[in-house]
Amino acid sequence: MESFNPYLDTVIALRKELHQHPEVSGKEVATAKRIVSFLKQFPPDEMITAIGGTGIVAVYNGEKSGKTVLFRCELDALPIDEVNDFEYRSVHKGVSHKCGHDGHMAILCGxxxxxxxxxxxxxxxxxxxxxxxxxxxxxxxxxSDSKFKNVKPDYVFALHNLPGYSKNLIVVKNNTFSCAVSSIIIKLKGITAHAGEPEKGINPALAIAAILSAFNNYIQPDITQKKYRIITPVYIQMGEKAYGVSAGAGEIHFTVRSDSSAAMKETTRYVEETAAKIADSYQLEIAMKWIQTFEANENEISAVDLVRKAAHANDFELLEKATPFSWGEDFGLFTQKYKGAMFGIGIGKEMPALHNPDYDFEDEILQTGISIFHHISKQITDANEFNYRT
Incomplete structure (x- = not known):
């Protein structure tokens, strides 16, 4: 591993502070302020704030011109109530860092x-x-932010911590690293009627059942096989708690995922066409809206090779993953636009899963993440290791 960072205790303290004060997506105002204040202690050549909302860009220029490499982390937490009782647990009821973004931020600060x-x-x-x-x-x-237009990276990289994998294990994969994911809201409008005379109205119940059945028959849940796709019902609402009324409207929400962006287009087309056909057959009006869309992370092979070399140079164990992760990650939009890769770092086989209420980031991998990122940059920009002891 690259030489030990004597500032690591400072980075760990920052991670715990960030964990204690989480903010949900789009509301990361105090988090961004804390990151800016930390970066000011170790000033970059340029710092751009309020990019894409609360985002921050820190730029470190070499003595000579050359390639640009971008490393990305996430600022936001989740609307999940933390059950941990350690000293740095979340102070905000119903909000906590259950995906490890506090750790990812700390790695970039290191x-x-x-x-x-x-x-x-x-x-x-x-x-x-x-x-x-x-x-x-x-x-x-x-x-989309005009402040980003001059960044122009040649390579982009991101990491994600991985519960269920050995601590400090580096997990890589060519091509699709994480799945394309999107969610859809389907609204059906019929006509209410007396519950004793349902034939005088149009009740969406049978259409909802038909949509659920059709989607379930279409899925291919084995990620080791071709055309992996899952359509998961996450919310259903129909009518009101009025027992004399036959429902006249309903709503179903699904999360849809596939193992590539191309396969996702095929799956979303099926979802839209099937739901529309079923609604029409039951004389229902239909409205559909896609939300929370994540492109698949399509890793470029030469970029993954840089991660492999960094792992070997630092004597970390490497795992070549055979199948993509089923979760979505919006870094996929960066890997669609730029040459790059996302990789994983194991935080322990027995650690609680991502998004679990008792999850916490493992501080031991902070140095691992810093070392891998730094060695990747050395391969692209000839960055040199600083000798802290001189």
Whole structure:
């Protein structure tokens, strides 16, 4: 592993502080302020704030021109009540860092320290603190912001911590790393009637049942096989608690996921066409809306090779994952636009799963993440290791 960072205790303290004060997607105002205040202690050559909302970009320029590499982390937490009782537990009821974004931010802050102390020899390193990953809107907000237009990275990288995998294990995969995911709201409108005379109205119940059945018959839930796709019902509402009234409207929400962006287009087309056909057959009006869309993370092979080399150089065990992760991650929008890769770092086989109320990030992997990112940058920008002991 690269030489130990004597500032690691500072990075761990920051991680716990961020954990204690979480904010949900799009509301990361105090979180962003804390990151800016930390970065000011280790000033970059340029800092852009309020990008894509609450996002932050820190730029470290080399002495000579060269390639630009971007490393990205996430600012947001989740609307989940924390059950942990340690000293740095969330102070905000119903909000907590249950995906480890506090740890991801701390890793980039540790990387900022390294580049403050020793700039890359050539090229540019960009650290992106992105808002609103959890609702799928943050990456698009960053990429659409005019403040981002001059960044122009040659490579983009991100990591995710992985409960259920050995601590410090580096998990890589060519091509699709995480699935394309999107959610749909389907609203059906019929006509209410007396519950004793339902034939005088149009009740959406049978249409809802038919949609559920059709989607369930279409799924292919084995991710090891081709055309993996899952359509998961997450919410259903119909009518009112009025027992003399036959319902005249209903609503169903689904989360849809596929193992590539191309397969996702096929699946979403099926969902829309099937729901519309069933609604029409029952004489129902239908309205559909897609929300929280995540493009698949399509890793570029040469970028994954840089991660592999960084893992080997630091003597970390490497796992070549055979199948994509089934969860979505909006970094996929970056890997659609730029050459890059997302990879994983194990935090322990017995650790609570992501989004579980008792989850917590493992501080032991902070140095691992910093080392991997820094070694990737060394391969692209000739960044040199700073000797802290001189």
């Amino acid at each position: 990387l900022a320290i390294k580049f403050h102390l020793k700039r890359p020899d050539t090229g540019t390193v960009v650290l992106l603190f992105q808002p609103a990953e959890e609702d799928g809107s943050g990456a698009q907000k960053i990429l």
